Amino acid sequence: MNVPLSWLRDFVDLTLAPGDLAARLTMAGVEVEAIREVGAEWEQVYVGYVEGVERHPNADRLNLVRVVAGERALTVVTGAPNIAEGQKVPLALVGARLWDGHSDEPKRITLKASTIRGVPSQGMVCSEKELGLSDEHEGIMVLPDDAPVGTPLRDYLGDTILELEITPNLVHDFSILGVAREVAALTAQPLHPPHVPDLPRSQAATGTDDPPLVAIDAPELCARCVGVAIAGVTVAESPEWLKGRLAAAGLRAINNIADVTNYVMLEWGQPLHAYDRDQLAGGRIVVRRSEPGERIESLDHVVRTLDERMLVIGDAERAVGIAGVMGGAQSEIGDGTTNVLLEAANFNQYAVRHAMQTLKLPSDAAVRFGRGLDPNLAWEAAARATALILDLCPGARVTGTADAYPAPTTERTVDLPYGEIARLLGVTYPVEQTVEVLGRLDLGATVIDGAAGEEPTLRVIVPTWRQDITQSADLVEEIIRVIGYDTLPTTLPEGRTVEPRRDPLRLFADETRDILAASGLHEIVCYSLTDEPSLDRLATDGRWVTWWERDRPRFDATRLVNTLRSDWQILRPTLMADALKTLSQNLKFRPTVRLFEVRPVYLPRQLGQLPVERLTLSIALAGERTGRSLYTTAGEVGASLDFFDLKGTVEALVARLGIDGVTYTPSDYAAFSPGRAAELRIAGDLIGVFGEAHPQVAANFGIAAARTMLAEFDAEALFSKVEKRMGTTGATRFQPTVQDFAVVVDEATAAGTVEEAILTAAKPLAQSARLFDLYRGEQVPTGKKSLAFEVTFSAPNRALAEREIEGLRRRIEGALQKRLKATLRA
Amino acid sequence: MTTGGSIEVGQIEALEREATDRLAQIADEAALEGWFREFLGRKDGKLSGLLRGMGALSPEERPRFGAAVNATKDRVTAAYEARKATVGGAALTARLAADAVDITQPGRPVPMGTLHPTTLVTRELSAIFALLGFQTIEGPEVEETRYNFDLLNIPTNHPARDKWDTFYVGSRGTDDTVNEIVLRTHTSPMQARTMQRQDPPVRVIVPGRCYRYEATDASHEAIFFQLEGLAVDKKITMSDLKGTLTEMTRQLFGSSTKVRFRCDFFPFVEPGVDFSATCAVCGGKGCRVCKGTGWLELGGAGMVHPNVLRNVGYDPAIYSGFAFGLGIERIVMIKYGIDDIRNFYANDLRFLEEFAGTRI
Numbered sequence A: 001m002n003v004p005l006s007w008l009r010d011f012v013d014l015t016l017a018p019g020d021l022a023a024r025l026t027m028a029g030v031e032v033e034a035i036r037e038v039g040a041e042w043e044q045v046y047v048g049y050v051e052g053v054e055r056h057p058n059a060d061r062l063n064l065v066r067v068v069a070g071e072r073a074l075t076v077v078t079g080a081p082n083i084a085e086g087q088k089v090p091l092a093l094v095g096a097r098l099w100d101g102h103s104d105e106p107k108r109i110t111l112k113a114s115t116i117r118g119v120p121s122q123g124m125v126c127s128e129k130e131l132g133l134s135d136e137h138e139g140i141m142v143l144p145d146d147a148p149v150g151t152p153l154r155d156y157l158g159d160t161i162l163e164l165e166i167t168p169n170l171v172h173d174f175s176i177l178g179v180a181r182e183v184a185a186l187t188a189q190p191l192h193p194p195h196v197p198d199l200p201r202s203q204a205a206t207g208t209d210d211p212p213l214v215a216i217d218a219p220e221l222c223a224r225c226v227g228v229a230i231a232g233v234t235v236a237e238s239p240e241w242l243k244g245r246l247a248a249a250g251l252r253a254i255n256n257i258a259d260v261t262n263y264v265m266l267e268w269g270q271p272l273h274a275y276d277r278d279q280l281a282g283g284r285i286v287v288r289r290s291e292p293g294e295r296i297e298s299l300d301h302v303v304r305t306l307d308e309r310m311l312v313i314g315d316a317e318r319a320v321g322i323a324g325v326m327g328g329a330q331s332e333i334g335d336g337t338t339n340v341l342l343e344a345a346n347f348n349q350y351a352v353r354h355a356m357q358t359l360k361l362p363s364d365a366a367v368r369f370g371r372g373l374d375p376n377l378a379w380e381a382a383a384r385a386t387a388l389i390l391d392l393c394p395g396a397r398v399t400g401t402a403d404a405y406p407a408p409t410t411e412r413t414v415d416l417p418y419g420e421i422a423r424l425l426g427v428t429y430p431v432e433q434t435v436e437v438l439g440r441l442d443l444g445a446t447v448i449d450g451a452a453g454e455e456p457t458l459r460v461i462v463p464t465w466r467q468d469i470t471q472s473a474d475l476v477e478e479i480i481r482v483i484g485y486d487t488l489p490t491t492l493p494e495g496r497t498v499e500p501r502r503d504p505l506r507l508f509a510d511e512t513r514d515i516l517a518a519s520g521l522h523e524i525v526c527y528s529l530t531d532e533p534s535l536d537r538l539a540t541d542g543r544w545v546t547w548w549e550r551d552r553p554r555f556d557a558t559r560l561v562n563t564l565r566s567d568w569q570i571l572r573p574t575l576m577a578d579a580l581k582t583l584s585q586n587l588k589f590r591p592t593v594r595l596f597e598v599r600p601v602y603l604p605r606q607l608g609q610l611p612v613e614r615l616t617l618s619i620a621l622a623g624e625r626t627g628r629s630l631y632t633t634a635g636e637v638g639a640s641l642d643f644f645d646l647k648g649t650v651e652a653l654v655a656r657l658g659i660d661g662v663t664y665t666p667s668d669y670a671a672f673s674p675g676r677a678a679e680l681r682i683a684g685d686l687i688g689v690f691g692e693a694h695p696q697v698a699a700n701f702g703i704a705a706a707r708t709m710l711a712e713f714d715a716e717a718l719f720s721k722v723e724k725r726m727g728t729t730g731a732t733r734f735q736p737t738v739q740d741f742a743v744v745v746d747e748a749t750a751a752g753t754v755e756e757a758i759l760t761a762a763k764p765l766a767q768s769a770r771l772f773d774l775y776r777g778e779q780v781p782t783g784k785k786s787l788a789f790e791v792t793f794s795a796p797n798r799a800l801a802e803r804e805i806e807g808l809r810r811r812i813e814g815a816l817q818k819r820l821k822a823t824l825r826a
Numbered sequence B: 001m002t003t004g005g006s007i008e009v010g011q012i013e014a015l016e017r018e019a020t021d022r023l024a025q026i027a028d029e030a031a032l033e034g035w036f037r038e039f040l041g042r043k044d045g046k047l048s049g050l051l052r053g054m055g056a057l058s059p060e061e062r063p064r065f066g067a068a069v070n071a072t073k074d075r076v077t078a079a080y081e082a083r084k085a086t087v088g089g090a091a092l093t094a095r096l097a098a099d100a101v102d103i104t105q106p107g108r109p110v111p112m113g114t115l116h117p118t119t120l121v122t123r124e125l126s127a128i129f130a131l132l133g134f135q136t137i138e139g140p141e142v143e144e145t146r147y148n149f150d151l152l153n154i155p156t157n158h159p160a161r162d163k164w165d166t167f168y169v170g171s172r173g174t175d176d177t178v179n180e181i182v183l184r185t186h187t188s189p190m191q192a193r194t195m196q197r198q199d200p201p202v203r204v205i206v207p208g209r210c211y212r213y214e215a216t217d218a219s220h221e222a223i224f225f226q227l228e229g230l231a232v233d234k235k236i237t238m239s240d241l242k243g244t245l246t247e248m249t250r251q252l253f254g255s256s257t258k259v260r261f262r263c264d265f266f267p268f269v270e271p272g273v274d275f276s277a278t279c280a281v282c283g284g285k286g287c288r289v290c291k292g293t294g295w296l297e298l299g300g301a302g303m304v305h306p307n308v309l310r311n312v313g314y315d316p317a318i319y320s321g322f323a324f325g326l327g328i329e330r331i332v333m334i335k336y337g338i339d340d341i342r343n344f345y346a347n348d349l350r351f352l353e354e355f356a357g358t359r360i
């Protein structure tokens, strides 16, 4: 809301400079978003007097205008059609900074001396647009007759405008008068509301026996409706002062009647509407619910279809306005209007909000009604508007009034036990100061002494315009916001502390992040929204399915109803797509990229149920294992990361998390290259999958790297496998024995199978079997390979004798022979 | 016989003198080895040779002579060991000198990972609040409007809801009163969930992702991280709120940081404020980051609204509490001088690696 200080000064003396006033208001909850100086940039612009107008000798539509401003007298060329001798006009001299009147976009220009069609022009008479006051550029701006000629325009028309952000609770500040009341309270100045002659309470216009001017047919949605019949009005352009104030507040002038209703809305916060009474069937109105499907052409000449939750203003035959939102075109005030019916009503905020949102018509009136207005405002605002109309139309007179107000709203009493101030704030203030502060806000407080030794209570009368104050905490806020939050001390909470509990899953997630970052990976955090085409890029057949159920979830329950971006349609059920997307982006400028993400995925359940948010880990790697360096051999440089780089990362992770019972089995998940993918299982349970992305999948993400590594693990399943272990894990103090075994097996036999056979055969003395060499060639038959394992044997209670080791060796040999048809190579 | 014995003794002394004199001249390990073979060699060493020549002595003289030779051998061996240590040390020194490298060459590269800045700052905040006795908990990002709005004193259709532009999930009902499913617009739903779950005292912080259905720019993301704080008990005051936030900002930005409250409206607190801290960049003098005000707005706060306490079954006449919310990215941006929030989720390594040297 724009508040011109010139208007505010009508109602309260401003004792603070604009910047200080803005700060004071903001600290107290009425946020000043900007302070705008109107006319600050008007250099070399004066109030001029038009001494004479002559036709331009060389152009029919141009005039030569002689203008004086103090000692200055000059001739300017203008095309303005409304120029006339005797006018007071803004006169810009050469060098003035103006807005370009012919540009659609705001554009600054500097006025230069020029010659137009052979006649030199020494300056310019300005339109409102050229001065930055409005978009009006049809003619020059005509100043009031009493404008002081020769005065810099800035001194005469300049103003300071506070741009306020009015929070939804402060509807009582949504007007110039409301802000004036706030300023008066905050600066301890008296408020000078405008003098408003009261309206006669009579039904004269329709005759005592006739139905009243206004009636309410839906009292549950309309608390009050005031009508004033005014006859003999003359519709005309508004005077400059009125147009100026509307423009300063940001509204366009229309005609004197419509302008008055807008003026009073800005000043009082009460929207009003004026009807051409002669266009109303029956000459009166009724507030009623719309018929389902009822149609009305609104003032903006759009035909709108209404529903029964909307309120309309009807005449005897049809809807003539959408209550609180916009009037109808049929009864619009026009040049020929002489009889006016002025309406000031109180419509239900939810009905207005429903209409405003459904019809997408956030008019100034609807925004105010939508916040819930004080019904007691309507009568005074109608009186103020009537007085202004009578001022502007000397022949006009009130022919009748009506006030439908079935259940008047009355003041409320709220008790504030004095101890509440200290209990909520941790500080208290003298009772007299509190009463005085509340009084400044028109909150009349009476001190009621408590019983012996008890705190007193303040009984506070809350005026009807403060609908936001309903309980003691509201009054505490009023007190502290006026006294100032800077008076609050800083203390720390006393009393009981809470049980020290840490979320183990959260700790696990952080530990996982630390391990992976220490392994050289960068943590990424991606948007949690995606779309199905992004997921489908993870599949070679164009249809993504999960790796755990091999099925595609129905996304109904995680699909957005409204979105900002076409690729934000569903909550992501996997981190894989974002991992590859981010990998792809970074590979454009990095030879090697190693990434991980630890965030939830969202797995839909039934419609209407919250999805499961499952903590998940993704890893993506691609690029060179090592770049050029002093220490790499030519053969190593540029070699691509591969499956085993990823597996090493996974092994390090599970080892550092202290997880046992890990097995790796081949995976045929479709995002991966067949034969280069694995499932991570712990104690038999599927935890996740990892492998080299299928080249087509990598290509789907625009990845050109030779090999692309991708992994996703159910982090909560991983977490469930972490055992809290105390002490040692059975490491022996006896020296272990290490022996090498070269095992010749069929090509198709997996190293893991051999490892498992060795460990099983020599259970429990074999601690580990580590594959350290793989050989194919002359030494072994075709179709076979030789795997060299380093096997560690140990016992908890003794050093193993050579005899025992020999026995183990034979057992291993026998088992390998029997299970795998393998032989040991010497 | 005595004469013969003394001649032999003189021979021993001469050999010892020769051996030690020669030993003193030796500077390298090869010469030392040659000397060892010459004098102390088991088979043909000169000192061993003396023992072999003992056959010429009378049986009475042999023990005395043998003892003299062995004593000499021990002394010469000791001298050898000493010399060997000296010569060996010199050789080692020479070898190490030859092994010197240009220590200004780069080291062998080790891949360096990083944590995301929001992770770093969330941890920092969690650690600060742990010291103040606050548990860190998390809650669902996909929420019911009951928790996101209604229980927080933001009724359906109320204009206060307009403050939170909301993503709706699932099929949206047409009836305004239904409990809809939304992406939470703030971490505040966890206020209601926490209080419903437990009795006072409550002291929690809730970091987590939030969503707003609004266009993004350099300082606004539609998806962002927030941190909620909640303390409820008997005698929790707004001064405690100011003190708690002051401690937090001092830990984050330095010990001279102050906190300022301005009245503001959030339906779930009364009184409600927004809070600012002394600008960490200029120390309050005014700069570009704080737009010349000397203050950085960090978030909203206030005393838990009595209606919210009632909604979760707490008696507002007995219990009071404070709550606050702040943007985690905003803290990162202030601490590390980042001016565009959109950097956070672009996941550009050139940005993420800026945080390689950052720890809490």
Ligand SMILES: [Zn+2]
Pocket (backbone or CB within 6 Å): B279, B280, B281, B282, B283, B284, B285, B286, B287, B288, B289, B290, B291, B292, B294, B295
């Ligand atoms: Zn600053």
